[in-house]
Amino acid sequence: MRPSLLTSGAVLEAQGKPDSLSLFIFQETMYIEENTYKNDMISLIFLLKEKVGALAKVLRIFEEKSINLTHIESRPSRVNKDEYEFFINLDRRNTPLLTDIIKTLRNEMGVTVHELSRKKKKDAVPWFPRTIQELDRFANQILSYGAELDADHPGFKDPVYRARRKEFADMAYNYRHGQPIPKVTYTEEEKKTWGTVFRELKTLYPTHACYEHNHVFPLLEKYCGYQEDNIPQLEDVSKFLQTCTGFRLRPVAGLLSSRDFLAGLAFRVFHSTQYIRHGSKPMYTPEPDVCHELLGHVPLFADISFAQFSQEIGLASLGAPDEYIEKLATVYWFTVEFGLCKEGDTIKAYGAGLLSSFGELQYCLSDKPEIQSLNLEKTAVQKYPVTEFQPEKVRRFASSIPRPFSIRYDPYTQRIEVLDNAKQLKNLAESISSEMGTLCSALKKIE
């Protein structure tokens, strides 16, 4: 029998089948404060021309309808110099009046307005973070807290392990963007578990792992403390990844919904666990742990193409309807988690679920699994393994997702730009034209 498959934060362990992914099931626990509030929140984003009294006029519309605004923030629009961008939150109790308000803003004031909602609502774009800091808002809206173990978990009856898991979960729960990831003093037993996994997997990498994994692994040993007797610190690894591809790690307290997990990828943020599997079964874990993240995911996030590919999946997910989130989670499953690629005539593994499991890694390169080439439209609805990471295929797939606007990630501000008017597009064209100029000039110099 195949060992259980490992998964990352986005997807649940499900006997290798993504059709049982649990999406959007928010289990309220005592740890999830603000959950009710956040789920009851509706946000609007709109642009206003810099004109005396313009904002007051907008606010008056809300006031007249007795709508309670719970949060308002503004920033100069980066794309239209004479405009301001506003982001407001309002109480869900006000929803019946919202349609009228949006109509008034659009028709009478000519305001471009987008409605974002975390709850399913007809015609609303599902809420998504616009800035990297906003990952703080949902990162702790977890499906299950890290200390809550299932009855068949190897650590279920171990009170010491459970207490330790709660320590990790609390640490991640209190983490905020910009802070250094807390360093952990791992116990001797934890280091022993890591050592067993590290030693066994390392013997397989030269023959089973893809080129990219083997290429970066010595650098992780050299710069990030990847050693048999040392569990690397997420902070060190995150800093290393930032210098390679701009990807960073962020500790997570438990399992995130697919939507939230994928949104992190849009900002090149990977939600990572920090605890380690139970010492009684070092070669098995029913959930992602630090071995899975550090040995499976991290090496690939140091690769430029793979980083781009992962981010494309994340960008495609922002504001996408639920059924597309499920499709993207399936694509993620068969690539980032269980992807195989061809090197010449040889098949190699690049999926983290394979690279972090001794049994899976051996199995995937045997003659037993059925291997299919990457076809996102098909992969998104069918349940077969795929190969290679190809960002342009994700982009093409993303263009089929119904969204009322296009989006783009601005790496300088770490913000998502919603592209919904001619002037923004003109600015984007100018910026691309400048990049093209650099490219042409560089090409001429190497001719």
Ligand SMILES: [Fe+2]
């Ligand atoms: Fe994973």
